[in-house]
Amino acid sequence: MNDVLIILFAANGFDKGAQGLAGAGRRLADELGVSLRAVVLGEGAEAVAVEVARVADAVVVADQAELVEYQPETCLAALAQVCGELKPRAVLLANDTYSQELAPRLAHRLGGSAAGDCVEVRAEADVLRVGRQVYGGKAHAVLTLKRAPAVVWLRARSFAPAAPREAAGEVTRAALNIQRDARTRVVERRREAGGETRLEEARVIVSGGRGIGGPEPFETELRPLAELLGAQLAASRAACDAGWVPPTWQVGQTGKKVTPELYLAVAITGASQHMAGISEAKTIAAINTDPDAPIFKHCRFGIVEDYRKVVPLLREKLKEVMSDE
């Protein structure tokens, strides 16, 4: 009762997002003076639960046959049951697709309040407050959640992980009474061919915008540059909407929130909605023909030139500089 509950999808493993989620959950639980519980859903939940148990006080595994494959209605019903039993004060989720789509509905079923894409969650006396970017990243808001439980999805990767506990938390299996809800059904599921690492986990990112001018230069110019730097490729919404690269490459407010050491923006203006996805990048650099492009306001260093002239030469220079070392 009144604990903090974190919700994890086993398919993501105990990744950086899950670890950040546990860290945020532990700090909130400490502020409230309550325990940290976790529920892990889907195939492979048990293995993930063992890892989560190192940092949580108790873990519930929900891997019934009906939950092995994600189906939103069934999963939502299961989560509502788990929460109905545990009666948490706060439910925290990460900002993956499934969490984002379920959180508001879960809040509604529990009579609570949801808030999303939060970068901060804190308890002040008995009130839960969250911080989040609004107006496309141009402003920051603090919201007071008026109903309980608070159901909050977080930019989980931006939170520090939790310290391991002395004794691992207890792992139990959820006793659920689930009926498959067939009103919607996933009939096909595809992964976009991508790099080895997820964009969210990439250390270096080379990203292209509308100024790239077409799909080919992503392959002929940006990909070889990325390979040289061991980087992942990404894009602005404009490049995705043009159909030059898949939507999974989109970085920004409504795309991936990335946390690389270096983000190299090539022919991207730097609209606030794009910047909202890279606020956690350590260094931002840009290649742009327009010296007044807003991207330069966020850059550590930059070059005002046509990328078509810069990139081929840059590859040569990088090879030279790297072999000098």
Add this chain to the structure above:
Amino acid sequence: MNILVCLKQILDPEVPARDFRVDPVRREAEQGSANLVTNIFCENALETALQLRERAGAARITVLSYGRPTAEDSLRKALAMKADAAALVLNESEGAPDPLAVARVLAAAVRRLGAFDLIMTGREAGDWGAGQTGGLLAEELGLPCVSFVDTIEVGDGVLRLKRQTDSGWELFEAPPPVVVTVTNDEHNVPRIPKVRDVMMSYRQPLTKFTLTDLGLAADGNDYYEVAELFVPQKETRCDFVSGDTLDEKVEAFARQIVKAVDSSQ
């Protein structure tokens, strides 16, 4: 097939950061000289609906907004894009309603407007970016919901919904009625209405409701409240690489890149 598309009118999200101000007391953005526009994801939803109607033939598209009297312009633009009917629920109270308040109003309007097979919202609004209304509306109506949809087809009495995930996509089948939230992709970039159609749209009927008409009271927000709103100050000084020739500049740039990548190891 009866389709409903929910549209939100918002402050133009493309206002450059240097012109953007907030009123910290009212806790809202100042409009300044910025325009009011239809939220882009709502237009992506409408575009998806229009294409569905083009393929499926018999479909009727109604657009619905809850907002200030100015929201009529968003609905008129939707009519100009060739939506069939439009309804506006007027917000006569101060301040912005929270997502649950909006969902309750939209649900009441949906019940008033008739039975829909497909109810569409944008994935999120470009002002407050809540990303909640679609899901909450589904709960208010007791309907299932699929989020981040970019393509919809009909066949054999089911809707086929393609939706984006973090790593790719999923294809759903769902018998109507269903609520979907729509995201952008290359195929649902909104069409631009003809000037003539925009002018004509002002002669088309548009249903208006007040909350009282819908049997609702303006209860205020009991979901969440904005406690603070501010523009964070952050400045980075960009070091533009210097050099007399392109070769020198790019070499300096390459050195900076290697330094940024190395310093992290």
